[in-house]
Amino acid sequence: MEENILKFSGQNTHGYRVLLVFALLVPLFFLLDLLVGSYYISFPEILKAIFRTENANDQVVLIINQFRIPKAITAILSGAALSVAGLQMQTVFRNPLAGPYILGVSSGASLGVALLVLGTGGLLGGSIVSVASSWGIVAAAWLGSGLILLLIIIISARIKDIMTILILGILISSAISSVVNILQYFSNESMLKSFVVWTMGSLGSVTNVQLAVLFPSVLVGILIAILSSKFLDAFLLGENYARSMGMNILFARMMVFLSTAILAGSVTAFCGPIGFIGIAVPHIARMALQTAKHGLLLPGSILIGALMMLVSDIISQLPGSETTLPVNSVTALLGIPIVIWIIIRNKNTARL
Amino acid sequence: MKTDNQDKIIALTDGSVGYKGKSNTHKVIKSAISVYALKGELVAVIGENGIGKSTLLRTIAGFQPSVGGDFLICGKPISAYREKELALLMSFVSTEIIRVSNLSVFDLVSLGRFPYTNWFGKLLDEDRFLIEEAILAVGLQGYEYRMVNQLSDGERQKVMIARSLAQNTEIIVLDEPTAFLDLSNKYEIVHILHQLAREKEKTILFSTHDLTTAIAEADRLWLMLGDSVVQGAPEDLILNGNFDAIFHSKHLYFDRGKGDFRIRKLTKRDAHVMGEGIALDWTLRALSRNGFKVVPSTDPADITISVNYPEWSVRHLSVETKFNSLLSLCRYLNALER
Numbered sequence: 001m002e003e004n005i006l007k008f009s010g011q012n013t014h015g016y017r018v019l020l021v022f023a024l025l026v027p028l029f030f031l032l033d034l035l036v037g038s039y040y041i042s043f044p045e046i047l048k049a050i051f052r053t054e055n056a057n058d059q060v061v062l063i064i065n066q067f068r069i070p071k072a073i074t075a076i077l078s079g080a081a082l083s084v085a086g087l088q089m090q091t092v093f094r095n096p097l098a099g100p101y102i103l104g105v106s107s108g109a110s111l112g113v114a115l116l117v118l119g120t121g122g123l124l125g126g127s128i129v130s131v132a133s134s135w136g137i138v139a140a141a142w143l144g145s146g147l148i149l150l151l152i153i154i155i156s157a158r159i160k161d162i163m164t165i166l167i168l169g170i171l172i173s174s175a176i177s178s179v180v181n182i183l184q185y186f187s188n189e190s191m192l193k194s195f196v197v198w199t200m201g202s203l204g205s206v207t208n209v210q211l212a213v214l215f216p217s218v219l220v221g222i223l224i225a226i227l228s229s230k231f232l233d234a235f236l237l238g239e240n241y242a243r244s245m246g247m248n249i250l251f252a253r254m255m256v257f258l259s260t261a262i263l264a265g266s267v268t269a270f271c272g273p274i275g276f277i278g279i280a281v282p283h284i285a286r287m288a289l290q291t292a293k294h295g296l297l298l299p300g301s302i303l304i305g306a307l308m309m310l311v312s313d314i315i316s317q318l319p320g321s322e323t324t325l326p327v328n329s330v331t332a333l334l335g336i337p338i339v340i341w342i343i344i345r346n347k348n349t350a351r352l
Numbered sequence: 353m354k355t356d357n358q359d360k361i362i363a364l365t366d367g368s369v370g371y372k373g374k375s376n377t378h379k380v381i382k383s384a385i386s387v388y389a390l391k392g393e394l395v396a397v398i399g400e401n402g403i404g405k406s407t408l409l410r411t412i413a414g415f416q417p418s419v420g421g422d423f424l425i426c427g428k429p430i431s432a433y434r435e436k437e438l439a440l441l442m443s444f445v446s447t448e449i450i451r452v453s454n455l456s457v458f459d460l461v462s463l464g465r466f467p468y469t470n471w472f473g474k475l476l477d478e479d480r481f482l483i484e485e486a487i488l489a490v491g492l493q494g495y496e497y498r499m500v501n502q503l504s505d506g507e508r509q510k511v512m513i514a515r516s517l518a519q520n521t522e523i524i525v526l527d528e529p530t531a532f533l534d535l536s537n538k539y540e541i542v543h544i545l546h547q548l549a550r551e552k553e554k555t556i557l558f559s560t561h562d563l564t565t566a567i568a569e570a571d572r573l574w575l576m577l578g579d580s581v582v583q584g585a586p587e588d589l590i591l592n593g594n595f596d597a598i599f600h601s602k603h604l605y606f607d608r609g610k611g612d613f614r615i616r617k618l619t620k621r622d623a624h625v626m627g628e629g630i631a632l633d634w635t636l637r638a639l640s641r642n643g644f645k646v647v648p649s650t651d652p653a654d655i656t657i658s659v660n661y662p663e664w665s666v667r668h669l670s671v672e673t674k675f676n677s678l679l680s681l682c683r684y685l686n687a688l689e690r
Contacts, residue, residue, distance in 0.1 A: 230473035234466055236452050240415060245466035245519065246439025292455035295472065 015289040015296045022288075022303035026076070029310040033072040036317040038324070039063060067204065074206040074214065075313045076306040078271050079281070081218045081263040083305025084225050086278025087285070087297060088256045091232045093152070095162045096342050099279030100264035103152050103169035105145045106275070107176040109268035110199075112144025113137055114180045117195045118187040134213040134270075137198075141269035146261035148172060153257070162346075199272060202327050203313055206270045214270050221263035222302065228255040229294035236292055274328045276335025277312075281305045283342055308334065360424070361523060361555040362395075362412060363388040367421035369404055369411045378419040381407050385421065387574045387583040389557060391522075394549040396566035396586075397559040399576030400599060405559040406447075406527055408576070412557065413444045413525045425523070439467040443516035447528040449508065451501055457511050458496040461486055464518030486517035489552075490544055506537030513544065517552075524548070526558035530565070538562055542569045567611050586611075619645035622652075627659025635659050638678045642685060655685070 034046050041049075041060055048056040049064040082100060089098040089105075100106050116136060151172065156165055184192055206214060225232075231252035234242040243249055267274065285300035286292065312330040368383035382404035389395045397405050411418050414430050423430045425441060433441070443464065450460070464486065465479045475483075487493055490510040495503070500511055509529055516524050526545070530538040542560075546569040549556050560566050566573060567586040575582045575589055577597045582589065589595055595606045599613070607614045620643040627635065635657065636646060647653050656667040664675045668688060675681040 227471070230466070230469070230471065233463060233473060236455065237450055237460075237463065238446070238448065240413075240444065240446055241463075243415060243435065244413060244439060244442070244444035245463065246436040247466065248435060286454045290454055291459070292452050293459055 015291050015300070018288050019296065019299055019303065022300070022307060026303055026306050026310070029307055029314070030072050030076065033075060033310045033314055034064065034068045036314050036319045037063070037068060038317075038322045066208065070206055070208050070211050071204045071313065072310065073211060074203045074271065075309040077214055077218045078203065078267040078274060079277055079305035079307070079309025079312075080302040081221060081267045081305075082274060082278040083281035083285075083301040083308075084222055084298060085260045085263040086280075087282035087294070087301045088225055088228075088232065088260050089278070090282055091235050091294070092253065092256050093156050093165070094235070094238065095156075095165060096283070096346055097162060097166050097279065097339070099276070100145070100260065100268075101273060101275035101277075102166065102173075102279055104148050104172035104176060105152075105260070105264045106268045106273040107173045107180075108144040108146075108148030109141035109265045110144065110273060111176045111180055112140035112142070112147075112265070113198060113269060114183050114195060115144075116140035117198060118183045118191050134210045138213055138217060138266050138269045141265035142261050143265075145265035145268065146257070148176070149257055149261050149264075153253070203271055203309075204324070210270050214266055217262055217266035221259045221266065222298075224255055224259035224262070226298055228252065228259065229298055231255065232294040232298075233292075272328065274309075274331055276332050276339060277305060277308060279342075280335040280338035281308055283338060284308075359390050360388040361391050361393075361426060362557065363422070363424040363427075364412075365422040365424075367411075367423055368419045369407045369416075370419045372417060372419060380419055382576065382581070383420065385581045387581055389555050389572065391555055392549055392553040393555055393571040394546050394569060395555070395557045395572045395574060396570035397557065397574045397576065398561075398563065398566055398598065401561075403576045403578075405576060409525055409527050409557065409559055413442065414438050436467060439519070439521075441521055442523040442525060443519040443521040445509075445512045445516050445524065445526040445529055447531050449505065449532060450512065453499065453501050455500050456497050457487065457492060457500060457503075457514075458483065460500050460511055461514045461518050464515040464520075467519065482520060483518050486514040489517055489548065490514045504537075505532050506534070506540065509533060509537070509541055510544070513541070513548075517548070522555060524554055524556045526556070528559050528561070530560055530562055538565055542566070545569070564612060617641070617643055619643055621645070621655070622647045623655040623657055624649050624653045625657045625659070627657075627661075629661070631659050631661035635664070635678060635681075638682055639685075642682050644685065655688075657681075 031046075035041070035043060041063065045057060045060050046064060049061045052061070085105070086099040089100065089103065090096055152165070152169065155168055159165055159168075184195065187195070231242075231247060234245055234247050235252070239249055242252070264278070281304050282297065282301050285297050285304050288304070289296050289300045291297065309331070312327055312334060316325040316327045316330045318325060364385050364387050367385040368378075368380050369385070370378050370380040370382070372378055385408065397408065399405050407416070410416050412423065412430070414433065417431065425433065425438075430438070461483050462475060462479070465475060465483065466473070469475060469479060487496060490513050492507065492510055492514060495507070500508055503511065513526075513529070529545075530541050533541060542565040545556050545558060548554050549571070567590070570586060572583060573586050573589055575594055575598065577594070582594050584594075590608055590611060598606070603616050604613050605616050617640065623639060623644045623646055625632070625635065625639065625646050639646060639657070644655075654668060658665045662676060664678070664681045666673050666675070666681065666684065673684060675684065
């Protein structure tokens with residue numbers, strides 16, 4: 001009987017149940033992420049600091065409010081943003097190996113920032129943390145990632161082979177890195193210093209001021225993606241089908257393009273290039289939710305992406321030690337096995 | 353009898369298809385196409401590879417502009433329709449195999465409701481009803497929650513047809529829907545299309561290489577020949593000899609009696625054959641394949657074959673040999689050759 005109701009309603013109840021589980025895991029790992037760090041703070045003290053009770057330790061309040069909470073929120077934002085960007089790229093390019101990092105969109109963002117910082121270095125040198133310069137950096141990153149995304153759109157209109165596009169993406173990334181290196185070579189010491197500070201960006205380097213820029217940017221990017229979820233479903237069948245169903249291809253592509261450039265650009269602008277989240281998380285979401293509908297995959301990717309970045313951040317703190325690993329090394333080590341699995345599976349079965 | 357223009361769901365007058373180049377230089381693939389389709393007809397588009405079947409269907413589906421002539425859908429030029437209007441009138445099934453993992457049959461078919469649902473694609477009860485009905489029409493009830501990438505090619509093609517049914521359009525255009533299918537699935541798919549045209553009064557246009565199924569099931573053929581495009585009932589086109597011109601091959605000829613192409617063979621020698629029934633028919637086929645020409649008993653021939661199923665006997669130079677299969681008979685006859 002229950003099966004009959006399920007059949008007639010056409011609802012994916014399994015998907016909603018999995019979403020609920022992840023929705024509960026994210027706040028749990030958010031709290032866990034607050035616990036780890038080079039300075040030990042006990043759980044009750046953290047709660048006291050969060051709720052600003054009277055007997056809270058001032059130093060603990062400072063650490064929690066100025067460092068750990070911004071870092072954990074950045075983890076959630078960057079994980080969600082990169083995953084949603086990756087999901088959209090995989091659907092629109094119909095390529096299971098597409099992602100903002102692997103196809104060079106993240107390095108495009110780096111190029112934008114490099115041109116801004118090294119080009120106007122003298123102006124920004126000391127004030128890289130101000131709100132105005134934060135918006136400047138994020139805008140440069142959007143332009144850079146948008147430019148590379150446009151390039152990939154043009155290439156993929158001509159070349160349909162997944163592996164060829166992947167190789168071209170890697171070549172584009174290398175070319176951009178070379179350009180950035182050349183820019184560094186020709187820039188003066190103060191410019192170089194502020195750029196190097198930026199390249200070492202990590203989740204922890206995002207200040208509350210920068211968060212005020214990152215948060216609305218990611219929100220807008222995700223909102224555009226959610227508004228495009230019906231278009232993304234139609235893209236699954238390819239452009240001919242989408243057009244035959246009355247979709248305005250150009251408009252839909254613009255929506256996805258805008259959202260992807262904003263999401264990948266914003267995260268790269270403040271956290272530096274973080275790889276393999278964007279490519280791996282959408283696959284985990286598809287597997288876990290057992291669906292290809294973006295109405296479920298988008299919230300799924302947001303939650304799983306946030307969770308995966310929180311886990312990566314916890315691992316990078318090396319709990320129990322005072323050393324911190326670069327977070328993008330951790331995401332690479334977590335993500336690459338998943339990518340290898342996709343490539344192997346792709347040889348014999350589905351494309352997405 | 354004259355057909356009123358009003359009845360023509362699809363009407364092409366002196367149409368040309370091809371690609372628009374820069375500064376009005378067109379690459380014309382096929383021109384002088386004057387054909388039409390009436391409401392409720394199953395129309396098969398037939399022609400050699402590269403003759404422009406796909407381009408013609410893509411032009412009719414509105415994916416690429418025509419390069420000349422009139423292309424009318426329900427009396428209005430295709431170019432005058434907006435994408436959304438066309439989507440309510442015409443749905444499309446491509447030859448491409450859709451490989452999306454974790455996409456259920458129900459979800460794929462529900463995409464057909466795209467032009468009707470709200471911004472977020474929310475399905476209402478009416479949408480669900482039409483989706484179920486479409487799944488039922490192609491005989492896939494019970495498959496709703498199977499994943500499409502775990503289906504066979506034939507089942508997957510049925511899902512794609514169900515999706516176009518859910519789009520609830522008067523016209524369905526299918527580009528080689530049976531290209532990747534095995535024989536039984538080919539027949540089944542074309543038969544489903546035939547029934548949809550009959551029962552739901554849909555005008556269905558499909559291209560195919562499979563003459564036998566097209567002749568058996570289509571109401572009308574658009575035959576794309578080297579220098580012209582002709583249309584008519586399959587039987588009319590067979591009788592008036594248009595089929596002979598489909599392939600530019602010296603080795604093929606169209607057998608009007610059988611309604612199929614045969615490979616032209618050089619006959620090596622003559623034979624007399626005696627017998628009756630199906631066994632005789634198939635013996636004649638086997639002889640024809642092996643290059644024997646059957647001549648009347650009044651003409652001279654040094655081989656005489658008698659069919660007495662399940663036994664065959666051959667008299668050659670007054671030696672009589674018996675066989676219990678056509679295989680051994682043919683081996684013997686071929687050995688005589690050398």
